[in-house]
Amino acid sequence: MKRRDFFRNGLLTTVGFGVLGSRPILGTPLTHRQLDGVKNIIFMVSDGMSSGTLNMADILMRNKLGQSSTWISMYESGELKRSLMDTASANSFVTDSAAAGSSWGGGHRVNNGALNIGPNGEAHKPILQKFKDAGKSVGCVTSVQITHATPASFCVNQNSRNAMPEIAVDYLKLKFDVMMGGGQELFDPSKRADGRDLYADFQKDGFQVAKTKAEMLKATAGKPLMAVFTEDGLPYAIDRENNEDLKRDIPSLAEMTEKTIELLSKNQKGFVMQVEGGKVDWAAHANDAAAILYDQVDFDDAVRVAVDFAAKDKNTLVIVTTDHGNANPGMFNPGSKNAKFETLFDVKCSNEHLLKQINANMSNAQMIEIIQHHQNVAISKDEADTLRKSFSMGEDGLYNTSKLPMELFGGMLSKHNAVSWANTNHSGDYVELAAFGPGSDRLPGFVKNYELHNFLLEVAGVSKREFASAL
Structure with a gap:
């Protein structure tokens, strides 16, 4: 499969806290070619x-x-x-x-x-x-x-x-x-x-x-x-x-x-x-x-x-x-023959796009079916119930203007797709x-x-x- 067909086929210091200036030179001296720029x-x-x-x-x-x-x-x-x-x-x-x-x-x-x-x-x-x-x-x-x-x-x-x-x-x-x-x-x-x-x-x-x-x-x-x-x-x-x-x-x-x-x-x-x-x-x-x-x-x-x-x-x-x-x-516990992580090979949309199609009035069965279709995983009835209830609570988060349960859903999917998260913010x-x-x-x-x-x-x-x- 050619690289351009990737999506088309279903995948779609020290640290100082002052104002620090730059060092004048990095690495070895400039060569003649580099002096020309x-x-x-x-x-x-x-x-x-x-x-x-x-x-x-x-x-x-x-x-x-x-x-x-x-x-x-x-x-x-x-x-x-x-x-x-x-x-x-x-x-x-x-x-x-x-x-x-x-x-x-x-x-x-x-x-x-x-x-x-x-x-x-x-x-x-x-x-x-x-x-x-x-x-x-x-x-x-x-x-x-x-x-x-x-x-x-x-x-x-x-x-x-x-x-x-x-x-x-x-x-x-x-x-x-x-x-x-x-x-x-x-x-x-x-x-x-x-x-x-x-x-x-x-x-x-x-x-x-x-x-x-x-x-x-x-x-x-x-x-x-x-x-x-x-x-x-x-x-x-x-x-x-x-x-x-x-x-x-x-x-x-x-x-x-x-x-x-x-x-x-x-x-x-x-x-x-x-x-x-x-x-x-x-x-x-x-x-x-x-x-x-x-x-x-x-x-x-x-x-x-x-x-x-x-x-x-x-x-x-x-x-x-x-x-x-x-x-x-990071990837953790990808399952037998890496089956959990490989569910991501055939995902059809982002969590954001998916969650905008779900609402608290849906039945567990409807929610499970939609997630199965778009995310290639089968969540449990208990997980569906937890997800439905979360819509009434709202969730803060950067760029989450619709207050969708992004963190909750991402964590829920972790045991299905083997991708776990340390946080929702920047690291050092x-x-x-x-x-x-x-x-x-x-x-x-x-x-x-x-x-x-x-x-x-x-x-x-x-x-x-x-x-x-x-x-």
């Missing part, structure tokens, strides 16, 4: 990816498809330089995505919730602004809102990650070359509190605006592109691939990545882009095994697109990592960091997150001196 950088983030997420997605792919994930196969072949990264923020061992992304974006650790604004109010110029000033094309691709913490951390200065309406306006001012993701409510005048039609403003300022996959594919180089496909985040990959309407209108992360590379690579001075698999993090918060594994596969497909381009181009550095762990899922783990292409040999075996900022500037041959002062 790596032309392109593709920085890829599987947001909230614990090591268990990477492991289980690879196991799933090996046993469903007979081939490993791009990430692990490149570890096996030695093509990826491997490192560990300390992910702490300025005020916590456990970071959020805003502070984690800002460590890369601004080169300093900031408090959780802030975007490139230090604890004392200092503003650190974001890295995509620096690369834009150096003449490169820049852009971001994500499966959540394009104004969300991780893409925003490479682009803007804001005291709070929650200032997403203001971040959307910041993007208009910055005029970056390609921005793709969700978040229509941040651009639509009927959804914005100020009634501003940002879509119209972007078009007036020379942007191409795309709201569907077809419109994205028609975009041409020469004019910047703002592509916003859905309200909120994009659908989970498992839901998109099992719904023909969604699959027609909403691109995969790999498709967005491929199109962005096509557009940005027209610049003879090169490009820098960030790619985020943001729904991996949301699935971890929800303890949703099907959602997290297939969004990790979706991310891995995007990694393959980036690596294929870099292998042909030979002057592109690809960084593959995560900003922090989340929920620390050291995380995977890998590099492919020119400059990758300079990646040390252990890195503090904020050190990557100068590392990227150095391998690209962009001087830090002109950016030494605050904004």
